[in-house]
Every structure is written in C-alpha cells, then in structure tokens.
Amino acid sequence: MDFTGTLAISGSALSAERLRLDxxxxxxxxxxxxxxxxxxxxxxxxxxxEAEPLEGEFGETLASLTEQGARQGVAVTDxxxxxxxxxxxxxxxxxxxxxxxxxxxxxxDAMSETIDLMAATRAYEANVQVVxxxxxxxxxxxxxxx
Amino acid sequence: MDVTRIGIxxxxxxxxxxxxxxxxxxxxxxxxxxxxxxxxxVNHLQHEADGAIHELxxxxxxxxxxxxxxxxxxELSFRLMMQVRNKIVEAYQEVLRMQV
Numbered sequence: 044m045d046f047t048g049t050l051a052i053s054g055s056a057l058s059a060e061r062l063r064l065d066x067x068x069x070x071x072x073x074x075x076x077x078x079x080x081x082x083x084x085x086x087x088x089x090x091x092x093e094a095e096p097l098e099g100e101f102g103e104t105l106a107s108l109t110e111q112g113a114r115q116g117v118a119v120t121d122x123x124x125x126x127x128x129x130x131x132x133x134x135x136x137x138x139x140x141x142x143x144x145x146x147x148x149x150x151x152d153a154m155s156e157t158i159d160l161m162a163a164t165r166a167y168e169a170n171v172q173v174v175x176x177x178x179x180x181x182x183x184x185x186x187x188x189x
Numbered sequence: 190m191d192v193t194r195i196g197i198x199x200x201x202x203x204x205x206x207x208x209x210x211x212x213x214x215x216x217x218x219x220x221x222x223x224x225x226x227x228x229x230x231v232n233h234l235q236h237e238a239d240g241a242i243h244e245l246x247x248x249x250x251x252x253x254x255x256x257x258x259x260x261x262x263x264e265l266s267f268r269l270m271m272q273v274r275n276k277i278v279e280a281y282q283e284v285l286r287m288q289v
Binding site for chain 2: 046047050051053054057058061171174178181182185188
C-alpha cells in the first residue's frame with residue numbers, strides 16, 4: 044500500500060526525534076559530571092540529522108524518479124561532541140580541581156537543553172500529526188463508493 | 190469484474206494455481222489468486238503487529254512509535270480487506286437477486 048511509505052517517513056522522523064531526546068536527556072543528566080571514561084568533564088553532545096531516501100518496502104514499485112525523490116526519510120547519522128570550552132568553577136576542595144583550584148564542569152547549558160527538549164517534543168508531535176493525517180486520508184480513501 | 194471467479198477462494202481446488210493459465214493471458218494472476226495473496230499479506234501484517242506488541246510488552250528492543258505504526262498498518266490493511274470483501278459480497282448478492 045502506498046500509505047505505508049508515508050508512515051515509514053514519519054516513523055523515521057519519530058525515531059530520529061527519540062534519539063535526539065536521548066541525547067538531550069544525557070546532556071541534562073550529565074550537566075555536572077566531571078569524570079568520564081575518556082577523562083575530563085562530560086562534553087555536550089548533539090545529533091546530526093541526515094535526509095535518507097526511502098527504499099521501497101514492498102518491492103520496488105514503478106514509481107517515477109520524482110516520486111522517489113519526494114520520499115525522504117530522516118536518520119541520525121552522527122552524534123557529535125560540542126567542543127566549547129568547559130565551565131570553570133572555583134572549588135579547591137573538589138577532588139577534580141586543577142592546580143589552581145578550578146573544576147572543569149561540562150559545557151552544558153540547562154536552559155538551551157530545555158529549549159532543545161521543547162523543540163524535539165514539538166517535532167515529535169508534528170510527526171505524529173502527519174501519521175494521523177495519513178490515517179485519515181487512508182480512511183477517507185476506503186470510504187470511496189461506500 | 191468477472192463474477193464467476195469469485196468462487197475460487199471460497200473453495201480452493203488443486204487447479205486454483207492453474208487458474209491463472211485458464212483465466213485469460215498467461216502469467217496473469219486470477220482474481221482469486223490476487224485475493225488470496227492480499228489476504229495472506231493482511232494476515233502477515235496482523236502477525237507482525239502481534240509480534241511488535243509482544244516485543245514491546247516483553248521489554249524488547251521495539252520502540253513505542255514503531256509498534257503503533259505497525260498496528261496502524263495492520264489496521265489499515267485490514268480495513269482495506271474488509272472493503273474488498275464488502276464489494277465482493279455486494280456483487281454476489283446483486284447476482285443472486287438477478288431475475289431469470
């Protein structure tokens with residue numbers, strides 16, 4: 044069915060937004076983490092979205108090239124670290140303080156993470172709306188002649 | 190629509206597969222065969238949805254939205270199957286009411 048392609052596009056977007064949410068959750072969870080396996084404070088992570096042409100699920104249909112070009116799913120192809128300098132806080136009693144008594148805290152800004160969180164939530168909702176619209180269109184099509 | 194071939198899926202006979210050669214151009218699947226195939230696909234999607242729900246409930250790797258999309262797909266294909274069935278039954282009854 045042709046509607047499954049639309050659902051697959053929205054599905055890929057929902058998966059991507061979920062991964063973005065996971066990354067934001069990691070950033071907020073580690074907003075004060077000073078130790079990581081790689082050493083040093085936690086670094087803020089960010090997702091990279093990439094458009095991904097949708098391959099036909101139920102056998103290649105004879106869709107024209109235009110039609111194939113119109114179906115672009117999305118995927119998170121990379122999770123990159125933010126190389127902004129860490130936040131330095133003076134706390135000589137902290138075990139991870141450097142020689143000058145400064146502790147390197149992650150370069151995570153809780154406020155901008157919260158805004159990203161809202162953006163991810165809204166994008167997720169928007170894609171759910173697309174799924175619902177697809178469903179409504181399919182049901183309208185099934186009502187033809189009824 | 191060739192109403193006579195509706196009987197094929199109701200009573201599958203050994204020559205149901207050969208019906209394609211009997212019914213017109215060679216290599217062209219008969220209406221009954223097409224119906225059977227799409228029924229199998231609907232069934233497959235239902236099983237897939239079942240499996241997705243099971244996977245989600247048992248804490249597998251399935252995500253919530255993927256499960257919902259699978260269920261949605263299964264539901265839509267089922268509705269399509271029901272509409273086709275309604276049309277066939279309608280046509281059958283139309284023939285039944287025919288004056289002879």
